[in-house]
Amino acid sequence: MDTLSIVRGITAGDQRIVARAISIIEEDNDRSYEIIRSIYGMTGHAHIIGITGPPGVGKSTMIGVLSRKLTEMGKKVSILAVDASSPFSGGTILGNRIRMQDTLSRYGIYMRSVSNRGMTGGLSRSTWNIVKVLDAAGSDFIIIETVGAGQSDIDIVYLADTVIVTLAPGLGDSIQAIKSGMMEIGDIFVINKMDREDSFFALKDIMDNVYERNGWMPRVVGTNSLKGEGYDDLIRAIDDHRTFSVAHGGKRRIRYREEVRLALSRIVERHVWKEFGKLLESGEMDSYYDEHLDPNTVATEIFAQNNGLSQGNSVERRVEF
Amino acid sequence: MEAGKNLSSSRPIKVLLAKPAIDGHDRGIFVLARALRDAGMDVIYAGLLPTPEQVVDIAISEDVDVIGLSLLNGAHMTAFKKVVDLLKERGVEDIAVVGGGIIPDDDKPKLEAIGVTGNYGPGTPLSTIIEHIRKRGEEARKKKEM
Ligand code: B12
Ligand SMILES: Nc1nc2c(ncn2[C@@H]2O[C@H](COP(=O)(O)OP(=O)(O)O)[C@@H](O)[C@H]2O)c(=O)[nH]1
Ligand SMILES: [Mg+2]
Numbered sequence: 001m002d003t004l005s006i007v008r009g010i011t012a013g014d015q016r017i018v019a020r021a022i023s024i025i026e027e028d029n030d031r032s033y034e035i036i037r038s039i040y041g042m043t044g045h046a047h048i049i050g051i052t053g054p055p056g057v058g059k060s061t062m063i064g065v066l067s068r069k070l071t072e073m074g075k076k077v078s079i080l081a082v083d084a085s086s087p088f089s090g091g092t093i094l095g096n097r098i099r100m101q102d103t104l105s106r107y108g109i110y111m112r113s114v115s116n117r118g119m120t121g122g123l124s125r126s127t128w129n130i131v132k133v134l135d136a137a138g139s140d141f142i143i144i145e146t147v148g149a150g151q152s153d154i155d156i157v158y159l160a161d162t163v164i165v166t167l168a169p170g171l172g173d174s175i176q177a178i179k180s181g182m183m184e185i186g187d188i189f190v191i192n193k194m195d196r197e198d199s200f201f202a203l204k205d206i207m208d209n210v211y212e213r214n215g216w217m218p219r220v221v222g223t224n225s226l227k228g229e230g231y232d233d234l235i236r237a238i239d240d241h242r243t244f245s246v247a248h249g250g251k252r253r254i255r256y257r258e259e260v261r262l263a264l265s266r267i268v269e270r271h272v273w274k275e276f277g278k279l280l281e282s283g284e285m286d287s288y289y290d291e292h293l294d295p296n297t298v299a300t301e302i303f304a305q306n307n308g309l310s311q312g313n314s315v316e317r318r319v320e321f
Numbered sequence: 322m323e324a325g326k327n328l329s330s331s332r333p334i335k336v337l338l339a340k341p342a343i344d345g346h347d348r349g350i351f352v353l354a355r356a357l358r359d360a361g362m363d364v365i366y367a368g369l370l371p372t373p374e375q376v377v378d379i380a381i382s383e384d385v386d387v388i389g390l391s392l393l394n395g396a397h398m399t400a401f402k403k404v405v406d407l408l409k410e411r412g413v414e415d416i417a418v419v420g421g422g423i424i425p426d427d428d429k430p431k432l433e434a435i436g437v438t439g440n441y442g443p444g445t446p447l448s449t450i451i452e453h454i455r456k457r458g459e460e461a462r463k464k465k466e467m
Contacts, residue, residue, distance in 0.1 A: 020384055088359070101368060
C-alpha cells in the first residue's frame with residue numbers, strides 16, 4: 001500500500017489501515033518516519049491517558065470499563081497496551097487484551113498490543129509514534145497501559161497528558177508505592193478492587209501520602225472494576241486534570257522536547273552501531289591473540305587506528321616489569 | 322543486539338491463538354503460547370470462548386501474520402471454516418490460518434483444502450509446530466509487504 005493511501009486511511013479512521021500503519025511504525029525504518037511526517041499536522045487533538053501500576057492490580061480490566069464509559073459519553077477511544085518481551089528469545093506474550101475484549105467487540109473500540117522490545121521505561125520505542133497514528137485517526141482519548149514494572153515505568157510521565165497510578169489493597173499499600181517512586185508520577189491515584197478487604201485502609205493510606213506537584217493536587221479514587229463502581233469519580237478526575245493541564249499547557253512542550261531527544265538518540269544510536277560494525281570488521285583480532293595483548297588495549301588500538309589517532313606508540317601496549 | 326546490524330528492524334512474526342468454539346481444553350494452547358514466545362514470536366491469546374467474528378476482528382486490529390486455531394471438542398470443521406469464511410468475506414488474504422487439536426485424519430485434507438494447514442494433534446513435536454507457523458507467518462508477511 002502506498003503512503004498516500006495509508007495516510008488517507010488513517011485520517012478516515014479506517015481500523016484496518018490504522019492496524020497496518022502501526023505495524024509499519026513498529027518497524028522503525030524510513031517508511032515509518034515518512035508516515036509520521038505526513039500525519040503530524042493532524043495530531044494534537046487526543047488526550048493521552050497513561051495507566052501504570054504493579055502487575056495484577058487490574059489495569060487492563062480498568063481500561064475495559066473506562067473505555068466503555070467514555071465511549072458511551074460519545075468519545076472516540078483508542079487503546080495501546082505494552083507488554084514486556086522475554087529477555088531470552090525477544091518474543092512476547094501479549095496478555096492485556098483478554099480483559100477488555102468484550103467491551104472492544106461491543107463498541108468497536110480500536111486496541112493494539114505491542115511488545116516493549118526489551119526497552120526499559122515501561123513503553124516501547126515505537127509507542128510514541130503509534131500514539132501519533134491513533135491521534136491522527138481522530139481519537140478523543142488514547143489510553144496507554146504500561147508494562148507495569150513499577151519503579152522503571154517512568155517514560156509514561158513524558159508521553160501522557162494524565163498519568164493514572166493504579167494500586168490495589170494487599171500490595172503493602174502506600175509503603176510500596178512510595179518506595180517504588182510511584183507517588184511522584186501520578187496525577188490520579190486509583191485504588192482498584194474496592195470490593196476487597198482493607199481497601200479503605202489502602203485508600204486512606206494513599207490519601208495521606210499524596211502531595212501537590214506543580215499546582216495540581218493529585219486525586220485519589222476508589223474503583224471496583226468488576227462492577228464498574230467509582231468510574232464517575234474517575235472520569236471527573238480525568239476531566240479536571242485535563243482542564244488543568246490545558247490551562248497550564250506545559251505538558252505538551254515537555255513531551256515535544258522528549259520526542260526530539262528520543263529521535264536524536266535514535267539517530268546517534270544508528271550512527272554508533274554502524275561505526276561499531278565497521279570497527280569490528282576492521283580489526284584483525286587473531287593477530288592480537290597471538291601477541292597475547294589484553295582486550296582493552298586491543299580495543300583502544302583498533303579504535304585509535306580507525307579514528308586517525310594512531311601516532312606510533314601513543315597506545316601503551318604493555319607494561320614491562 | 323548484534324553490532325553493525327541495521328537497527329531498523331525485523332518485526333517478529335505475530336500470532337493470534339484462539340479457540341473459536343465452546344471448548345475448555347486450554348492446556349495445549351498455553352503450551353503453544355509459551356513455545357512460540359520462546360521461539361521469538363509475539364503471541365496473543367484470545368481467551369476462552371471468542372466467537373469466530375471476534376477472532377477475525379482481533380486478527381485484523383492486531384495485524385497478525387498467523388491465526389492459530391485450537392479445538393479438541395470436535396467442532397473444528399464448522400468453527401475453523403467459519404473463521405476462514407469471515408476472513409474471505411472481509412477480503413483478508415494476508416493472514417495465514419493454522420489449525421490443531423484433536424483432528425481426525427479424515428478431516429485434515431478437507432481443512433487443507435480451505436486453507437487451514439498444520440492440523441497437528443497430541444504428540445507433535447513442538448519444533449515441528451514452530452517451524453510450520455514460522456513458515457506460514459513468513460509467507461503472510463511477504464503478502465503484506467506487496
Ligand atoms: C486434559 C483433558 C481434559 C481436561 C482439560 C483441562 C484443561 N484445562 O485443558 C478436562 C478434564 C477438563 C477435560 C474435559 C473434557 N474432555 Co477432555 N481431555 C483431556 C486430555 C486427556 C488431554 C488434553 C490435554 O490437555 N493435552 C495436553 C496438551 C498439551 O496437548 P493438546 O491440547 O493436544 O495440544 C497439543 C497438540 O494437540 C497441538 N495443538 C493443539 N492445538 C493446536 C493449535 C494449533 C494452531 C497447532 C498448530 C497445534 C495445536 O499442539 C499442542 C501442544 O503439543 C484429552 C485426551 C488426549 N490425549 O488428548 C481429552 C479429550 C480432549 N477430552 C475429551 C472430552 C470428550 C472431554 C469432555 C467432553 C469430557 C466429558 N464428557 O465431560 C470434557 C469437556 C470439557 C470442556 N468444557 O470443553 C475427548 C475429546 C473427544 C473428541 N474431540 O472427539 C478427548 C480426546 C478424550 C477422548 N479420547 O475421548 N478434558
Ligand atoms: N476483586 C476484584 N478483582 C479485580 C478487579 N479489577 C480487576 N480484577 C481482577 O484482577 C486480575 C488482574 O487484572 P488485570 O486487569 O489483568 O490486571 P493488570 O495486570 O494490572 O492489567 C484479574 O483476575 C481481574 O479480573 C476489581 O475491581 N475487584
Ligand atoms: Mg494488564
